[in-house]
Amino acid sequence: MEFTAGGRLELRLTRSDVGKRVSVRRVIQEGPAGRKFTDTVGVLTSWDNGVLLITRKTGERVRIEESSLVAGKVVPPAPARRRGPAATFPELARVAARAWQPVESERLGEWELRAAVQAEPREARPRGEVVGRRAGFTRRANSVLPLGDPGRPLDVALDRVREWYAARGLPAYVQTATGAEGTQELLCAGLEERGWVREVSAELRIAALAPVADLDRSGEPGRGGEPGGPGGGVELSREPGAGWLDRYQRKGVSEVALKVLCAGPSVWFATVRGENEDRGADGVVVPAAIGRCVVDGRWASFAAVEVDPARRRQGLATAVMAALARRALDEGASAALLQVEAENEGARGLYDRLGFTTHHAYQHYRAPEGTTRSTA
Structure with missing residues (x-):
């Protein structure tokens, strides 16, 4: 991977590159034998307080101290695969969702809140909150499909998500994707910053x-x-x-x-x-x-x-x-x-x-x- 211009390592990244796919090189060890380096490729999801967060295609997040950087640049999207049908992330996400259809759903801007839970009498608290949690059949039919803009700030959208699933006795889940053009690395970062926990990692093939x-x-x-x-x-x-x-x-x-x-x-x-x-x-x-x-x-x-x-x-x-x-x-x-x-x-x-x-x-x-x- 070439980082040099005339034989000199260059850091060609700024905070304005957040949201873009980047490649960086950093020092991981210094010693008598010299420096050891490692490269990281992924989406730059944040750059705050001297720390870069890069989300790899698997969804793994890598924290990198700004002081350890020796080179970096914006890189084009991953090259198209050479095998299999041509497809975009939004197309595949919608087709996969139609294969696991919810029993009920609600739009939140371009997000879809989806649930498939057994209908039964529910005991309610004075404020209308459901006591206890019930099982929904498969997370794919009981999670938010966030394809696009929810039409409101992320904190407000997530509040609505939690309220909607709580009213059905379910934990709130958001399904996200990483590793292809147009996927949701920035949303993943936003969820993790707010304490949401990744429970399932999978591949769409x-x-x-x-x-x-x-x-x-x-x-x-x-x-x-x-x-x-x-x-x-x-x-x-x-x-x-x-x-x-x-x-x-x-x-x-x-x-x-x-x-x-x-x-x-x-x-x-x-x-x-x-x-x-x-x-x-x-x-x-x-x-x-x-x-x-x-x-x-x-x-x-x-x-x-x-x-x-x-x-x-x-x-x-x-x-x-x-x-x-x-x-x-x-x-x-x-x-x-x-x-x-x-x-x-x-x-x-x-x-x-x-x-x-x-x-x-x-x-x-x-x-x-x-x-x-x-x-x-």
């Missing part, structure tokens, strides 16, 4: 759809999914059966959860029957593998790919995704997306093999405990 549809259980191009072929035995339906829900790892699938799972432009559920007709405690046959796909224009959003632990590494997850991909192709889709938590190494390895690449990272920030008013 994309791929061309046709290669996924042409995979067999080994992960290689083949007959995948043809009757009698290596990917056969995958059943597709418009609604999840009792067995599908038994295999699904989330506990307590409620009426609201079913509404979220079945909502979307065109929803498909995949099931692979167990070889030995395994049955759950309720006597329902539990599938060996399941999956879900929402077809939305050119996009196919994959989720809920689960495999019986005793049947893993047999290609069932690949077979499920291939069958769903073929259905999505039949409906006119050409691109695939999915979301995977950063710590789920097994799933990330599978999606690597299927050709999915990371477009951006996303995080869920939870409001701090205490009073409604946030402090900077």
Whole structure:
């Protein structure tokens, strides 16, 4: 990475560059053998009191003492990926949100407050506050989607967010993204300055759809999914059966959860029957593998790919995704997306093999405990 002009290191950054993507070099060690340096690339999210905060594409924030800097400059956005479909962050964020639709929502400027919580009688305090917290089904349907300007100062907007979720007995979450052009590093910094805590870090990955549809259980191009072929035995339906829900790892699938799972432009559920007709405690046959796909224009959003632990590494997850991909192709889709938590190494390895690449990272920030008013 070149920082020099005529062989001389230069610091070509000012506080007016906050919000831009930058690259800096700083001293991390001084000794008899000389200085040791390290480079950091990310969005400059603040520069106050002699400290720079740079948010990397993963959402990690790096604090850098101004006195340690030896070079720095503004750099262009990360180069476009060479594989997979072209896509922007706003497009992907909206498609992913439509795949996990809330039961109720409210606009706050360009933000969308989203909730999917079981409706039930609520005990209220004298001021109308709900006693206790209730569970919402999936953070993706129970968090703010902040695409744009809330139409008011951030502190006022966050107060409204906390009030709205408190009225529903839920903790307040804001979903943010980092690591691509147009993502929300400055909002992440603003939330952390106000004490919001990052609880979940994940990746949104994309791929061309046709290669996924042409995979067999080994992960290689083949007959995948043809009757009698290596990917056969995958059943597709418009609604999840009792067995599908038994295999699904989330506990307590409620009426609201079913509404979220079945909502979307065109929803498909995949099931692979167990070889030995395994049955759950309720006597329902539990599938060996399941999956879900929402077809939305050119996009196919994959989720809920689960495999019986005793049947893993047999290609069932690949077979499920291939069958769903073929259905999505039949409906006119050409691109695939999915979301995977950063710590789920097994799933990330599978999606690597299927050709999915990371477009951006996303995080869920939870409001701090205490009073409604946030402090900077």
